[in-house]
Amino acid sequence: MNFLNGNFTIISKTLTGLEEVLRDELLLLGANNTKILKRGVEFEGDKRLLYTCNYMCRTALRFIVPIAVFTAKDENELYSRVKRISWENIMKLNQTFAVDGITSSSNLKHSKYIALKSKDAIVDRFREKTGKRPSVDTDNPKIRINIRMHQNQCTVSLDSSGDSLHLRGYRVRSSPAPLNEVLAAGIIGLSGWDMTESLFDPMCGSGTIPVEACLMAMRIPPGKYRRDFSFMNWMDYDKHLWEDITRFYDEQILTSPPCKIMGSDKNPRMVSIAKTHASSTGLRKHIELTEADFFAVPSPFDSGYIITNPPYGERIPLENSIKFYKSIGDTLKAKYTGYAAWIFSGDLEALKNLGLKATKKIPLLNGQIECKFQKFEIYSGSKKEKNQQN
Numbered sequence: 001m002n003f004l005n006g007n008f009t010i011i012s013k014t015l016t017g018l019e020e021v022l023r024d025e026l027l028l029l030g031a032n033n034t035k036i037l038k039r040g041v042e043f044e045g046d047k048r049l050l051y052t053c054n055y056m057c058r059t060a061l062r063f064i065v066p067i068a069v070f071t072a073k074d075e076n077e078l079y080s081r082v083k084r085i086s087w088e089n090i091m092k093l094n095q096t097f098a099v100d101g102i103t104s105s106s107n108l109k110h111s112k113y114i115a116l117k118s119k120d121a122i123v124d125r126f127r128e129k130t131g132k133r134p135s136v137d138t139d140n141p142k143i144r145i146n147i148r149m150h151q152n153q154c155t156v157s158l159d160s161s162g163d164s165l166h167l168r169g170y171r172v173r174s175s176p177a178p179l180n181e182v183l184a185a186g187i188i189g190l191s192g193w194d195m196t197e198s199l200f201d202p203m204c205g206s207g208t209i210p211v212e213a214c215l216m217a218m219r220i221p222p223g224k225y226r227r228d229f230s231f232m233n234w235m236d237y238d239k240h241l242w243e244d245i246t247r248f249y250d251e252q253i254l255t256s257p258p259c260k261i262m263g264s265d266k267n268p269r270m271v272s273i274a275k276t277h278a279s280s281t282g283l284r285k286h287i288e289l290t291e292a293d294f295f296a297v298p299s300p301f302d303s304g305y306i307i308t309n310p311p312y313g314e315r316i317p318l319e320n321s322i323k324f325y326k327s328i329g330d331t332l333k334a335k336y337t338g339y340a341a342w343i344f345s346g347d348l349e350a351l352k353n354l355g356l357k358a359t360k361k362i363p364l365l366n367g368q369i370e371c372k373f374q375k376f377e378i379y380s381g382s383k384k385e386k387n388q389q390n
């Protein structure tokens with residue numbers, strides 16, 4: 001049963017600050033009529049593009065497909081309009097499902113109630129048609145449905161991704177404060193790294209930045225390690241199309257990255273976790289991972305990109321963090337001439353103490369924490385002298 005025909009609207013969701021880098025990725029994958037939203041991008045595409053985006057897009061958390069839009073001023077209207085949708089063409093009776101609600105500026109003010117009424121409408125439709133009802137599973141549903149009310153306009157969407165796409169499938173060990181994979185891919189994208197220059201994360205923790213960088217440089221699809229996407233449970237799932245897409249992109253994977261990629265951390269446990277993650281992607285031999293104190297060792301390359309996410313947050317008292325960030329600045333000035341250093345941090349006060357002038361500052365959110373991603377170009381003399389040399 002095909003309920004997705006031709007071109008339709010797709011909404012991709014992402015983290016605050018990554019909207020433009022996501023839009024650029026979607027354009028490269030073939031998206032049409034892109035429109036930037038708050039924490040997302042709306043675009044048009046067909047089923048091939050929907051599957052492709054789920055497999056290939058590094059900076060999206062999920063892709064949802066609106067299937068009905070209507071006005072619902074009260075719960076009865078919501079119930080009857082949701083019940084009118086041909087759910088039997090979308091999902092099977094024996095598949096579990098879950099409904100998420102969200103509401104703003106509408107008569108229906110409670111998102112949980114909106115989800116409950118919609119769930120009742122779906123269940124009742126199946127019961128009337130078949131005498132049986134599908135089961136709800138809020139933890140691990142096969143079919144995920146989003147109901148969004150805004151100014152009494154209801155949009156019913158299907159979530160094509162399922163678990164958030166930052167769950168790539170390679171993170172097999174837990175660690176304190178790992179960077180979200182989508183955020184890591186997003187900051188690498190924002191940095192302008194062209195995948196030919198050496199890339200070094202000197203405080204790599206669980207290895208997210210080097211692993212994401214290596215996946216990009218080798219053109220490995222970020223969805224390669226995931227087994228499950230929600231659209232695979234839809235009635236109109238086209239397995240041949242999916243296999244065709246994955247084959248096409250898998251054939252473009254390079255045998256090695258066209259540059260050096262390295263991570264180090266002073267904590268041996270973190271280095272061991274980073275090595276596990278590099279191994280679980282099959283990239284262990286392409287990423288150099290070492291135990292090292294950033295302040296104590298020489299720079300590994302003559303020039304390149306540093307992209308790093310030093311410690312920040314409640315665990316470090318401000319006084320110490322100011323000293324710590326000052327040492328980062330001093331180390332960069334002393335040992336990293338010729339590098340572009342990008343630092344991602346939520347410690348905005350400490351960032352001011354690096355003693356270097358940022359040439360770019362990009363505000364981002366990490367969860368609820370306001371962060372900045374800042375670029376520092378490390379020249380041998382002053383910037384003026386450098387400009388005169390060119």
Ligand SMILES: C[S@@+](CC[C@H](N)C(=O)[O-])C[C@H]1O[C@@H](n2cnc3c(N)ncnc32)[C@H](O)[C@@H]1O
Pocket residue numbers: 175176177178179180202203204205206207208209264265266267270292293294295309310311312
């Ligand atoms: C916020 S965590 C990085 C998280 C990482 N991006 C990830 O995704 O897992 C900061 C890391 O800096 C490391 N670190 C702190 N001081 C360091 C130093 N002087 N040299 C090297 N690593 C250091 C810590 O061990 C910690 O793993």
